[in-house]
Amino acid sequence: xxxxxxxxxxxxxxxxxxxxxxxxxxxxxxxxxxxxxxxxxxxxxxxxxxxxxxxxxxxxxxxxxxxxxxxxxxxxxxxxxxxxxxxxxxxxxxxxxxxxxxxxxxxxxxxxxxxxxxxxxxxxxxxxxxxxxxxxxxxxxxxxxxxxxxxxxxxxxxxxxxxxxxxxxxxxxxxxxxxxxxxxxxxxxxxxxxxxxxxxxxxxxxxxxxxxxxxxxxxxxxxxxxxxxxxxxxxxxxxxxxxxxxxxxxxxxxxxxxxxxxxxxxxxxxxxxxxxxxxxxxxxxxxxxxxxxxxxxxxxxxxxxxxxxxxxxxxxxxxxxxxxxxxxxxxxxxxxxxxxxxxxxxxxxxxxxxxxxxxxxxxxxxxxxxxxxxxxxxxxxxxxxxxxxxxxxxxxxxxxxxxxxxxxxxxxxxxxxxxxxxxxxxxxxxxxxxxxxxxxxxxxxxxxxxxxxxxxxxxxxxxxxxxxxxxxxxxxxxxxxxxxxxxxxxxxxxxxxxxxxxxxxxxxxxxxxxxxxxxxxxxxxxxxxxxxxxxxxxxxxxxxxxxxxxxxxxxxxxxxxxxxxxxxxxxxxxxxxx
RNA sequence: GGUCCGGUAGUGUAGCGGUUAGCAUAUCUGCCUGUCACGCAGAAGGUCGCGGGUUCAAAUCCCGUCCGGACCGCCA
Numbered sequence: 011x012x013x014x015x016x017x018x019x020x021x022x023x024x025x026x027x028x029x030x031x032x033x034x035x036x037x038x039x040x041x042x043x044x045x046x047x048x049x050x051x052x053x054x055x056x057x058x059x060x061x062x063x064x065x066x067x068x069x070x071x072x073x074x075x076x077x078x079x080x081x082x083x084x085x086x087x088x089x090x091x092x093x094x095x096x097x098x099x100x101x102x103x104x105x106x107x108x109x110x111x112x113x114x115x116x117x118x119x120x121x122x123x124x125x126x127x128x129x130x131x132x133x134x135x136x137x138x139x140x141x142x143x144x145x146x147x148x149x150x151x152x153x154x155x156x157x158x159x160x161x162x163x164x165x166x167x168x169x170x171x172x173x174x175x176x177x178x179x180x181x182x183x184x185x186x187x188x189x190x191x192x193x194x195x196x197x198x199x200x201x202x203x204x205x206x207x208x209x210x211x212x213x214x215x216x217x218x219x220x221x222x223x224x225x226x227x228x229x230x231x232x233x234x235x236x237x238x239x240x241x242x243x244x245x246x247x248x249x250x251x252x253x254x255x256x257x258x259x260x261x262x263x264x265x266x267x268x269x270x271x272x273x274x275x276x277x278x279x280x281x282x283x284x285x286x287x288x289x290x291x292x293x294x295x296x297x298x299x300x301x302x303x304x305x306x307x308x309x310x311x312x313x314x315x316x317x318x319x320x321x322x323x324x325x326x327x328x329x330x331x332x333x334x335x336x337x338x339x340x341x342x343x344x345x346x347x348x349x350x351x352x353x354x355x356x357x358x359x360x361x362x363x364x365x366x367x368x369x370x371x372x373x374x375x376x377x378x379x380x381x382x383x384x385x386x387x388x389x390x391x392x393x394x395x396x397x398x399x400x401x402x403x404x405x406x407x408x409x410x411x412x413x414x415x416x417x418x419x420x421x422x423x424x425x426x427x428x429x430x431x432x433x434x435x436x437x438x439x440x441x442x443x444x445x446x447x448x449x450x451x452x453x454x455x456x457x458x459x460x461x462x463x464x465x466x467x468x469x470x471x472x473x474x475x476x477x478x479x480x481x482x483x484x485x486x487x488x489x490x491x492x493x494x495x496x497x498x499x500x501x502x503x504x505x506x507x508x509x510x511x512x513x514x515x516x517x518x519x520x521x522x523x524x525x526x527x528x529x530x531x532x533x534x535x536x537x538x539x540x541x542x543x544x545x546x547x548x549x550x551x552x553x554x555x556x557x558x559x560x561x562x563x564x565x566x567x568x569x570x571x572x573x574x575x576x577x578x579x580x581x582x583x584x585x586x587x588x
Numbered sequence: 589g590g591u592c593c594g595g596u597a598g599u600g601u602a603g604c605g606g607u608u609a610g611c612a613u614a615u616c617u618g619c620c621u622g623u624c625a626c627g628c629a630g631a632a633g634g635u636c637g638c639g640g641g642u643u644c645a646a647a648u649c650c651c652g653u654c655c656g657g658a659c660c661g662c663c664a
């Protein structure tokens with residue numbers, strides 16, 4: 011290899027040495043007689059000077075942006091008057107320039123990549139990934155993987171790979187299906203998570219397992235959701251809930267320290283699901299700022315304001331002074347998130363003006379006392395069915411965060427646990443009970459007697475989510491290891507023994523051969539890296555992501571296939587009828 | 589499936605009923621020996637996403653459609 015150093019590894023100690031560098035031309039400044047080049051590789055950038063009388067000049071004159079070049083020259087301090095500080099005090103005086111490859115004019119200027127339409131960046135992802143910002147993200151990701159591996163290996167975790175071609179199981183999301191050529195009419199499914207396999211590994215005695223697992227869910231995309239994504243999947247045997255959480259805290263703190271240099275205070279705060287919902291309207295509250303809800307249901311029960319009088323819940327948040335336009339926008343957000351409307355009041359002296367003020371004269375003093383609303387401040391109310399009322403106000407809370415930049419005053423990263431999720435959730439659409447986490451989640455032992463009673467909605471799950479800056483970056487649970495409890499769980503969600511056997515027969519069998527108590531968690535690894543890097547989209551930390559519609563704009567996947575390929579797997583495509 | 593926002597030279601944008609469709613940057617040519625977003629002079633580059641409608645006249649207004657993004661539903 012001719013290259014003597016990566017550009018970013020040059021130091022003042024190299025001064026006076028002859029170096030050979032290879033990279034891309036970032037920029038060319040041609041002063042006529044004198045040419046300056048910026049040469050870039052993924053480690054850094056250096057200025058190259060080419061004198062007109064040097065042997066390098068003719069080749070340097072051919073170089074354009076993004077050409078690949080090899081530069082041999084002397085690394086040296088710049089003239090006194092030209093120093094910029096740090097490594098910009100040094101440059102390479104070229105003695106030889108070799109054009110290793112030419113490049114077409116790029117479809118966008120790499121240095122302006124931040125402001126280029128994302129579909130263009132995705133179509134030319136190989137150019138986009140040349141940008142230092144993107145390289146920083148992918149390197150951060152790589153370092154996080156290294157930190158995880160190092161820590162878990164030290165803690166005795168065994169890395170095991172589980173299959174990508176597996177059995178379709180109703181985990182919640184739609185499966186990606188893969189037709190089987192050797193078994194016509196039958197399908198593999200890509201894993202939504204390695205859940206059952208990792209529990210098998212606990213039954214098999216591996217005690218502590220981890221895997222960076224690719225997972226697939228055929229659902230609509232979002233800024234923080236891709237159809238194929240990476241989970242850091244972990245499972246431990248002979249543990250209880252506190253053991254899992256403290257192990258995770260150690261790991262997460264290690265990863266932050268090694269990658270961002272940030273020290274996360276441990277243990278992480280814990281918040282019960284009901285508190286998260288009641289105070290912040292979300293099971294993944296952004297706790298970099300407070301802005302809690304106040305419950306005022308009781309103040310309006312049976313009162314003259316009809317929208318509140320019969321409401322299951324009336325919640326209020328104390329916002330700064332808002333314009334009508336801002337209130338209208340917040341109401342739009344509230345409605346989009348399930349509220350019937352967004353009632354408001356403006357504090358004026360000992361009472362209120364605007365909005366619903368004529369209905370609250372009797373409650374004014376109590377509202378001021380409970381909410382602590384300041385003069386001129388705005389109270390925003392949602393009312394109705396509890397879950398919708400808190401959820402909608404939760405969305406308003408986040409909109410207020412964005413409007414007033416509330417998170418900026420808090421810590422850069424706030425991480426916490428949300429715990430005590432309900433085990434079961436009533437699904438209005440189907441009129442049945444369903445699992446909230448997944449059907450293998452262990453219920454709290456004190457709540458076991460509630461199965462099958464009219465209070466089964468109160469059963470607490472031994473489940474936990476990791477919440478970072480308002481993003482769910484991990485979730486897990488203690489699992490059921492007692493077949494009798496597993497049977498109760500299936501019964502509660504309306505799974506007959508036969509159905510359970512059909513879907514998870516192998517797992518039901520395995521449970522009966524000596525299953526240790528166990529539990530685990532999975533991190534949404536892409537999402538975690540997104541938050542750590544400060545990116546606003548998961549696509550910024552995935553090398554080759556898909557767009558909103560699940561399309562890879564570079565490779566142009568998905569795409570039709572040859573008829574012969576379909577015939578091989580015994581499929582034909584039905585013509586769509588509009 | 590739904591709501592909202594957007595689509596104008598390669599890229600980023602202005603124009604919002606009558607413009608030769610403007611600006612910046614990139615590209616190309618010429619000049620230039622200390623630039624560092626180099627500078628100066630010039631050139632080329634546009635089916636204003638597509639289709640239809642309204643109008644004497646449409647990039648501009650209306651309808652449809654396609655594409656991109658954010659969100660709801662869905663999804664841990």
